[in-house]
Amino acid sequence: MIGAAFALLGYSVAVSGRLEQLDWSNLLVLALLFLVCESVPTLLNVKQAAVSVSFSAALAAVVLVGPEGAALVGMTAVFSVRPGLPLVKRLFNGAQFAVCGYVAGKIYEWLGGGVGLPTIAGFDDLIVPFAGAAAVFVPLNFILIALVLVLTGQADQVPLRGVAQFMVSYLGYATFGLLIAGLWATVSSISAVLVLLPLFVARWAFGQYNAQQRSYDATIAALCQAVETKDYYTRGHCTRVSLASGMIAHEIGMGSERLRAIRYAGMLHDVGKLGVPTKVLQKDGPLTEEEFAAIQLHPMRGLEIVRGIDFLDEAFAGIMHHHERQDGKGYPMGLAGDEIPEFARIIAVADAFDSMTSDRSYRGARPVEVAMAELRKGAGTQFDPVMVVAFIKAVDRDGWEPPRKVITPPAGAAETTTKDHDDPTMPIQVVSER
Helix, strand or coil, X not given: CHHHHXXXXXXXXXXXXXXXXXXXXXXXXXXXXXXXXXXXXXXXXXXXXXXXXXXXXXXXXXXXXXXXXXXXXXXXXXXXXXXXXXXXXXXXXXXXXXXHHHHHHHHHHHCCCCCCCCCCCCCHHHHXXXXXXXXXXXXXXXXXXXXXXXXXXXXXXXXXXXXXXXXXXHHHHHHHHHHHHHHHHHHCCHHHHHHHHHHHHHHHHHHHHHHHHHHHHHHHHHHHHHHHCCCHHHCCHHHHHHHHHHHHHHHCCCCHHHHHHHHHHHHHCCHHHHHCCHHHHCCCXXXXXXXXXXXXXXXXXXXXHHCCCXXXXXXXXXXXXXXXXXXXXXXXXXXXXXXXXXHHHHHHHHHHHHHHCCCECCECCCCHHHHHHHHHHHECCCECHHHHHHHHHXXXXXXXXXXXXXXXXXXXXXXXXXXXXXXXXXCCCEECCC
């Protein structure tokens, strides 16, 4: 990437000679604006990842100083004052911004955009070429970063989930570049100062959104930890159900917002266990009708616990109804077929699968193939056949990592549940009290 960036600049010097034609005063102001924005990025929820709105300045450079100027502006990322950024990352960031700026500039010129200070009369003619440049710059930037992450063994850091929404947001912020170019025609380089405020408001909005998401995740994790302290053998169950639910939802084509909601629902599906007496959950042997009724009420108790958490939204339905059955013999309301909310039908499959493929105090983990066979067996009666097929396809394509073998619980660990109400192969026995 670094070699490609210098090759482009070398070509511009040796062949095109266009560097000599640049307006260096404007270029320096744009480079300073770019560097200021690049030096104060917003951290993402992805490990060691951050974004900035500096690309707006690079796109403004496409209009004001052309492809070569945009490349030089992007290359100033090397001098970012972000603390702790290794030299190799600085060089890569500068190189990929230079390549993106140069390619976007060429697209801008190819679409008929004129380089230099725009006139009021000719401003409308810049809109389509600028849109084309932005439509190339943003995806190319993402692809280059994703590529280097994959090649360096960090593919897990590529934010594939919600990438479409991410791109649309970035394209929206790219319009600041057109704003900078438009203001430049009337107030010259002062436009850089005028645009800094909305750029930093955009950065603040990025930060607030991601801080909010981190807060949501911490809230969910705390509730899950509280649930799983009741049973040593179910540690990690909430996380795995969340993962499996997300796999099913992705397979059937859910959008990014609903994907996030179904993952939250998977994490919190058993939160109602906090309202069930521990002696009932850990009872050895058959349950009385009253005790089984307490188990059956745990989805409703879960809804009561999380009802005030507004961001869960559609997740409420998944928490409330994940023990309903397709044949109407489930609980707590005996819903059947399409009466059962979609989230609940997804979680039912994910919940049963993880229960079967995890160690329990009364049996070892079932092999994945055996659990899949049980899901197929229950399709149409206990489980939604569409969700079963979607999950099997997802596992066949992406694989599934079963939880590690549970060793003997350490001294002082919580008691363990003798029977698991999520396990379709080991139904809870209920005896009459009469």
